[in-house]
Amino acid sequence: MERIQLFQGDITQMHVDAIVNAANKSLLGGGGVDGAIHRTAGPRLLEECRKLKGCETGEAKITGAYKLPCRFVIHTVGPVWYGGEIGEAELLANAYRNSLKLARDHQLKTIAFPNISTGVYHFPKDKAAQIAIRTVREFLSNNALPETVTFCVYDDENRTIYQDLLKHEA
Ligand code: AR6
Numbered sequence: 001m002e003r004i005q006l007f008q009g010d011i012t013q014m015h016v017d018a019i020v021n022a023a024n025k026s027l028l029g030g031g032g033v034d035g036a037i038h039r040t041a042g043p044r045l046l047e048e049c050r051k052l053k054g055c056e057t058g059e060a061k062i063t064g065a066y067k068l069p070c071r072f073v074i075h076t077v078g079p080v081w082y083g084g085e086i087g088e089a090e091l092l093a094n095a096y097r098n099s100l101k102l103a104r105d106h107q108l109k110t111i112a113f114p115n116i117s118t119g120v121y122h123f124p125k126d127k128a129a130q131i132a133i134r135t136v137r138e139f140l141s142n143n144a145l146p147e148t149v150t151f152c153v154y155d156d157e158n159r160t161i162y163q164d165l166l167k168h169e170a
Contacts, residue, residue, distance in 0.1 A: 003140050004133075005150040006007035006166060007112070008159045012040040014152065018062070018072040020099050022116040025054050025077050027061065033114045033154070037073060041066040051130065054065045058094030062102050072108065076098045078117030081124065089131055092117055096135040104145045114149040129161045 011019050011033060021037050026032050027036045040046055048063045052075075055061050060076040075114045076099045079091035095116055103111045113132065117123035136149050153159040 001148065003148050004136060004166065005148055006159075006162050007059050007078075007150050008153050010036065010154070011112055011114050011152040012068060012109065014112045014150070015069045016110040016112045016150065017070065017146070017154075018074050018103055018106075018111045019065075019068070019070045020060075020111065020113045020116070021073050021075045022119070022121075022132065023075040023077055023115050025057065026084065027052050027075055028054050030120075032119045036105050037068070041068045044163055049075070058091040058098065060095065060098040060102050062096050062106065070112075072106065074102050074111070076116065078121055078135065081117065081122040083162065084127075088123065090116075092123060092128060093135045097139060100136065100139045100143070100146065100149070107145060109145060109147045110150070111146045111148075112152045114152055114154065125158055126161050129158065129165055133162075133165050145148070 022033050044066045052061050055077050057077045057079050060074050063073050064100040065073050078095045080086040118125045118128045
């Protein structure tokens, strides 16, 4: 089976080993996918997140998943887009890479990513998708775990972008 998969829908309903949360540095919840994950997981996720004392941009931390159907949540913080001149691309790549490292180090086989930074943080969707796919492909070529990575797109624009990039850059 292809090690990179594409799925359109709600990441909170995915039965994978870990879903990735596009969080903020506080790790104390927010809107977008972060809000959806905390709503579905229930209040014990926030309790565990409080103990983590936040997370730097580009870093990642792992928690339990509580009422979510997955086993773990990997919380990462993507960069806010300020025009692309202050290292946003590298920080976004770090967010993907550090999430993948955590999954590997916990022996996780399946992981799903939302389109980190492309909502409230305004990273251009096409650029973000290129970075996401390049970073995941490079990691998978050097690591046996995770076995499969699913890009969970939510909006149609991201779906089209990912379909095109995954087709043409295989
Ligand atoms: N499942 C999958 N993807 C989703 C879902 C969902 N249920 N809901 C939204 N998306 P955003 P960011 C997509 O704004 O840009 C939060 O307040 C959405 O369409 O959630 O990294 C945090 O606390 C978009 O493509 O994350 C931070 O403060 C993608 O998820 C801030 O937003 C990311 O959009 C992080 O901003």
